[in-house]
Amino acid sequence: MDIKYAVKIVNTPLFASEIAYGDIVRVRPDHGRRELVFERLISESEHSAVRVILTGVDVRAEVQELVSAAGCTWESGRFSSLLAIDIPAEADYRALRQSLLGLKSAGKIGLQESAVSNVHRRQFESFP
Template identity: 50%
Template sequence: MTAANGQSLPGPGRTTFEVAFDLKPEAPDWPPVPVERLWGEKTAVEFEMRLLNVPFFARGVAYGDLVHVRPDQERRELVFERLNGESGHSTVRITVLDQRAGRDVQHRLRAAGCSWETAAQFSSLLAVDVPADGDYRALRDWLVARRGEGAIEFQESAISARHLEQVPDFPA
C-alpha cells in the first residue's frame, strides 16, 4: 500500500501490530477480501490500539480511532472487537470511474487536507482520510457533484461526529 500526502504509517521506533477486521459480505463480490488488516499502536489501555492507517473495506473506523482488540490464539492475531473512541477523522472510499478525473480528485483531496492510500490490486480505489479539522461539508458537496457527473463513486465508511455536525442533512 502507498500513502499519499503525508499519511502517518508505521515506521522505525513505533511498536505496531496488525489488527484483523473480519468483513461481512455486502454484495456477492464485495468486499473482495474476507479480512482486512490495519496497523495499530498500543495505548496505555489493555487491548486498546490506535489505528495508524486508513481502511479500504472495514466500516465504522477511521485513522487515529481507538479500538479494542482480542487476541485470537487459533488465528495467532489480534482481532477487532469494538470502537473505543473516535479520533474525529472520517473515512471515505472513492472509486475513480473516469481515469481522466484522477488528477482532479487528488488535487481536490490535497486542497481539503486529506490523505489517502492506494493498493496496486485495487488501482482505482482510494481509501481517504478526512482530517478532524477538515471541512467535510465542502468536500462532500464536491464528491456528490463528481458522482453526478459519472467521474467517481464514493462510500462514506466512517463519518465522525464532528463531520456529521457539518452536514445536518446527512442521510440516516
C-alpha cells in the same frame, strides 16, 4: 482465555467500516487467520474516512487535487482504483463531500462514507 487488546488505527482503512485514522478500537486475535479482528470502537479520533472507487477515465488526478485542496490525505495500497481518504477534524467535509458527490453523479467515481465523525456530522443540518 479470551484476550482483547485496544489499538490505535495508524492508517486510513481501505476496507474496514466504522473506523478512521487515529481511532482507538478493541480487537481480538484470530490465531487461525493469524491476524487481529476488529470488535468495536472505543474512542473516536474526530477524523473521518471515505472510500472512492475510480470508475472514470483519468479521474485520479482530479480526485487527488480535490482531496489535497481540502487538507486531506489518501492511501491506495496496491489497489490503483481505490482511494481511502482521511479527513482530519479541521477539514471542511461538507464542501469536500459536495465535490465528491458531483463526481459521483457524473459517473466518474463510486463513494462510500465508511466512518463520518461527530465533528463532521455537525457540519450538516441533518446528515444523511
